[in-house]
Amino acid sequence: MRWSARTVLYVLLAVVACAWATPFLWMVSTSLTPDVPVANSASDGAGSADLSRGVEFLPDLGADGPLDYAARLADQARTNYGAVLASDSADFPRYYRNSLVVAFLSAGLMTLSSAVVAYGFARVTWRGRDAAFAVVLGTMMVPFTVLMAPQYLLFERLGLIGGLLPLWLPSAFGGAFSIFLLRQFFLGLPRALDEAALVDGCGHLGIFARVILPNSVPALAAVFLLQFVAAWNDFVGPLVFLNHQEDYTLALGLQMYQSQNSGTQWNLLMAAVILTILPVLLVFALFQRAFTESVTTRGVKG
């Protein structure tokens, strides 16, 4: 490739990197700012805002020298993030606990049940299997708006509204996407493995537990991770099914914190945003391969 073309591509790459990194950096930067003097947007005209304020990614902390700056930054982080965690209007430590409970239960149950069901679609041959699998995929089409009201009434009738249970119980019965992913993976495992186990006197349960599961750890891990993140991020489920503030998950608690403070203390609000997204980004950084590979298998192949 000619060097001029390469230069253009590198410039494009830099532009993309900036466009995607800047919002994150701006949120982090705001979360470390002492106090953001923001005019209420309802107030009159542009005169009320300090228009000289430019785009500063490093908060002005009035420090002398880089070492002093780092110390003040750490201090500011303790102040802001501490204020969020100890906030009166939102119990973030509790939301963390709720999110963890829901995400772990939901991901664990989803992985287990989907594996069993996927085995039934991949390794057991039975009449009507393909039609049955079409029904599984068809459930992905039903909009949540159709289901949310009757599901709420169902849980209410069963006395299950008023806790976290409605958020994770449905995962215990598998989900279309997880079943699809695991079935694809199981189909790719050599049949000879099953037959060897069969000769050794294994039934379907034996083949599933001793042959298929141990050979599917990457796929199982991917399903667990995807469901963990989906449950952690879910907003509509908690919004519909949770009635008490002490049951809120982080995704919902953050929104409530935002609406209660209606955008006055943006530095604290951004600290809350960072606290919400940091765990997911850490999980992503640790297991990046599992994520990207599981998503790419969703692509259209053959």
Next chain:
Amino acid sequence: MRRDGARVGLLFTAPFWIGFALFTAVPVGLSLYYGTTDYDLVEAPLPIGLANFGEMAGDAVFWTALRNTLVFAACSVALNTVVALALALLLEQRLRGREFVRALVFAPTLVPISAVAVGWLWLFHRDEGLINAGLRIVGVQGPDWLGDARWALWSLVGMSAWVVGAQVLVYTAALRDVPRSLVEAAAIDGANARQRLLRVVLPQISPAVAFNVLVSIIWALQVFALPLIMTRGGPQNTTLVYSMYVWQNAFQYGRMGYASALAWVQFAVTCALTAAAVALARKRVYARGATAR
């Protein structure tokens, strides 16, 4: 190969069928029934036939919500498809640092949508937001992105392009599946880079494009959290999307019957648009299986 009875198959898939009955089939049936009733959650559902659907025809807010949702879906799907394809193509070039940029592009799709929404509230802020601060540097006074009825829906469409990471990955996988020999043959035949892209690569990945567009349409027609958190449907209902109207009727106005009827119209529109997209794809998508395999 050994055949098992349907009993074994049903036994293994039993968890799904139990969940399907409890959390999909019964709710779908109930929703159909509620759709033909007047149900306020206090008294028993009162059958009223198709009156809910008749009410919709004269409900101006219903039409507003439907139009907003269709506009959002059409524009965000078009924008996101172009952005995702361009990013996938760029990130497939042999450039240093592209893996880092790929991770960066994927990151927004991983974090809670409510966190993305609150973060962008701040970026879009009229006076102190990063976007308007940046515009002021070049001497432009930006609008009140989310508070101005002329801009709010477009602001949401624009920021949806920041969350295209998953689509980029699907396109990347498709691009890697394009046989190198095909591209090289075209180059030997004298095709320039643009021709190779338009005549060889894009037709090859058209199945992936069709799939992605389909998924994006279904997703966009159900958009809910972003406008709920960022604009609450305002200003002047310009960002009131369909799912939000269903949710308001069900859980704020206590009109379960009307909400169920609304949801079924949404389901029907989704199915119709999906069917249309599939039919279009059948005609236009290059059938790779016929030639390559």
